[in-house]
Amino acid sequence: MLKGKNIVLGITGSIAAYKAAILVRLLVKEGAQVQVVMTPSSKEFITPLTLSTLSGRPVLCDFFNSNSGEWNSHVELGLWADAMIVAPATASTLGKMAGGIADNMLVTTYLSMKAPVFIAPAMDLDMFAHPSTQHNLEVLAGYGNHIIEPGTGELASHLSGKGRMEEPENIVQALKDFFLGKSLLKGKKVLITAGPTYEKIDPVRFIGNYSSGKMGFALAAECAACGADVVLVSGPVSQPTPSGAVERIDVESAAQMHDAAVKAFPACDAAILCAAVADYRPATCADKKIKRTGEGMVIELEPNKDIAAELGKAKRDGQRLVGFALETNDGELNAREKLAKKNLDFIVLNSLADKGAGFAHDTNKVTIIDKEGVAEYPLKSKRDVARDIVAHLSKLLLALLILVLPLDTFAVGEELNAKVSLNSSKVQGANTEVFKVLEEAITQFLNDRKWTANTYEDYERIDCNFNFVVDQYSPDGSFTTSLIVQGTRPVYGSNYSTTVFKYEDKAITFTYQPYDRMEFNEDNLDNNLTAVLAYYAYLIIGFDMDTMGDLGGNEWLNKAQSIANNAQTLGDAGWRAMSSENNRYSIIDDYMNGALEPVRKLMYKYHRLGLDTMYKNVTAGRKVITECLTMLNKAYEDRAMAYFPRLFVEYKNDELLNIYSNSSTKERQDAEKIITRIDPSLSAKWEELVSKPAEQL
Numbered sequence: 001m002l003k004g005k006n007i008v009l010g011i012t013g014s015i016a017a018y019k020a021a022i023l024v025r026l027l028v029k030e031g032a033q034v035q036v037v038m039t040p041s042s043k044e045f046i047t048p049l050t051l052s053t054l055s056g057r058p059v060l061c062d063f064f065n066s067n068s069g070e071w072n073s074h075v076e077l078g079l080w081a082d083a084m085i086v087a088p089a090t091a092s093t094l095g096k097m098a099g100g101i102a103d104n105m106l107v108t109t110y111l112s113m114k115a116p117v118f119i120a121p122a123m124d125l126d127m128f129a130h131p132s133t134q135h136n137l138e139v140l141a142g143y144g145n146h147i148i149e150p151g152t153g154e155l156a157s158h159l160s161g162k163g164r165m166e167e168p169e170n171i172v173q174a175l176k177d178f179f180l181g182k183s184l185l186k187g188k189k190v191l192i193t194a195g196p197t198y199e200k201i202d203p204v205r206f207i208g209n210y211s212s213g214k215m216g217f218a219l220a221a222e223c224a225a226c227g228a229d230v231v232l233v234s235g236p237v238s239q240p241t242p243s244g245a246v247e248r249i250d251v252e253s254a255a256q257m258h259d260a261a262v263k264a265f266p267a268c269d270a271a272i273l274c275a276a277v278a279d280y281r282p283a284t285c286a287d288k289k290i291k292r293t294g295e296g297m298v299i300e301l302e303p304n305k306d307i308a309a310e311l312g313k314a315k316r317d318g319q320r321l322v323g324f325a326l327e328t329n330d331g332e333l334n335a336r337e338k339l340a341k342k343n344l345d346f347i348v349l350n351s352l353a354d355k356g357a358g359f360a361h362d363t364n365k366v367t368i369i370d371k372e373g374v375a376e377y378p379l380k381s382k383r384d385v386a387r388d389i390v391a392h393l394s395k396l397l398l399a400l401l402i403l404v405l406p407l408d409t410f411a412v413g414e415e416l417n418a419k420v421s422l423n424s425s426k427v428q429g430a431n432t433e434v435f436k437v438l439e440e441a442i443t444q445f446l447n448d449r450k451w452t453a454n455t456y457e458d459y460e461r462i463d464c465n466f467n468f469v470v471d472q473y474s475p476d477g478s479f480t481t482s483l484i485v486q487g488t489r490p491v492y493g494s495n496y497s498t499t500v501f502k503y504e505d506k507a508i509t510f511t512y513q514p515y516d517r518m519e520f521n522e523d524n525l526d527n528n529l530t531a532v533l534a535y536y537a538y539l540i541i542g543f544d545m546d547t548m549g550d551l552g553g554n555e556w557l558n559k560a561q562s563i564a565n566n567a568q569t570l571g572d573a574g575w576r577a578m579s580s581e582n583n584r585y586s587i588i589d590d591y592m593n594g595a596l597e598p599v600r601k602l603m604y605k606y607h608r609l610g611l612d613t614m615y616k617n618v619t620a621g622r623k624v625i626t627e628c629l630t631m632l633n634k635a636y637e638d639r640a641m642a643y644f645p646r647l648f649v650e651y652k653n654d655e656l657l658n659i660y661s662n663s664s665t666k667e668r669q670d671a672e673k674i675i676t677r678i679d680p681s682l683s684a685k686w687e688e689l690v691s692k693p694a695e696q697l
């Protein structure tokens, strides 16, 4: 996510400056270029040498290089950066940044910055709580800077409270989330309706409602921040137009809002209907101000068109529609009715019964309801609520993108030709779209990635299957699944394929959300799903290569082993930590450390010399296979607890029964002895074969 990104890291004079060294290291590890800019007082806490060593670049502190007299250009830095982080940010620097006091290199760089700025304050609890600090933070947030709130804990003063700089890992995560978020709706066009409508009674009076437009404008801001083009159709409000690609169309009445929305919708990927549209308008609008008569008065009303329902009818495949329901009673019931009646993809319910929710407030408390379920959120700022809504919408749009692209779009002739199936029947009541998206994401990950430096033609790709059965899934994205992974290769000159590797991994745990990228860096594993997939991808390639020549797969098997080693810290996902012989790590361990040397030789001999020869001469081929079984027996004798010999006879059992079906009784008996010794559970089928009369001697 941060690979290739240019980051300016501003460091100020706080005891937390030592954490900046960790921050630099983490950013560099993520593949970012880091330019450190220090305030003079920060040098009292950490040396420029440490930071220049870690970042691989000279640190900037002064306006001029004192040796060469060269100007350090803060303007160029402002253009170069993809993001700026100020961490730690002292109260003094916050004040200077908020007030534009550019008396050092850091603040001038900040003022020249074109990229988003992240600020991680660090100070004593009283300084942090002081109204002037809070005011400065508010000002800075108002300018669009991202404040990374400090944590609570023990401070340098030995007091305990809020003021500890956020941990470097979390600062990096905030940056990653930001860059991920920025592309969530890239290339999408979103229509948003916002605010109230005014229905005229006469030239000076109207029927309206209390809607302030805040929620709709927060949604427009969030969609634009996520990379969408936004068409914002707004009733009369006093909100500033959000920055970014927002086309604002101001309307007054429901009829005008209807016309603008209906016109814009066909070109949009989604619409969020947030406006509080008047359901009725006066049947006539007096052209002159209505005079007081002292009598009672009746205004006849006629219904407005339901914009949401009309767009719901017009919605084509691939478009998504989101509605709001503001209810005073029976919230969920009413919202569900609207969801169905207006053909919405989901509806956001806010209840006037909730404190801090609804019109004019800066906060809102919502429940997102769709056909699959209900997600309740706590009271949050309207911008944060907008984030939740946009995250939900982007999942739907992303799912769609992956689902509508045919699989061929992803096939680019790399090493693996993986067929992936994900069986979710054990999980009841979950959103099945998640499983489809995951299945496609895994297929794409395995097939699109270039796993070796070799060139593979399309027909040379290794056929393999990854069959998942999901045991547990929770909507926070955590999965527990089993996986049967199998690699096959064609037998020379025949239409027959032989299994080269097969293994059942009983419990894989990982988290996945439909908008997660399947990012994989084998030197820096941070995701159990991609680590497991890469592990098996390399095993399949390695074992396949082993069948092509003696020790041919070493390079790829080594890679698999190093992933297993590096994955030790990825939670309790059963890498080496599980010492049972069924541990996915142990299959490769014995094989690679030489304990199963006969098995390695057998791989080549069995698949290439044995099966390929069998195609031309059954007896000669079988002779080679018998020699292979002797090698297998040797491997078993050397290491009875090793998993691979058992694995081998298990996945080859049917093939072996077939191979010996025409052999002499003696050959069958010899094979039976070896195979059933390794795996006694296979005895019945072999006894049956041995007892059959030999057809060919």
Ligand code: CTP
Residues within 6 Å of the ligand: 193, 254, 273, 274, 275, 276, 277, 278, 279, 304, 305, 306, 307, 308, 309, 322, 323, 324, 325, 326, 338
């Ligand atoms: N809506 C709309 N056009 C209308 C009325 C409502 O687009 N003429 C949209 C709102 O923007 C909201 C959703 O429909 O997304 C539900 O609005 P709401 O006023 O709660 O629903 P109504 O259908 O008007 O039902 P009621 O007023 O009876 O609760």
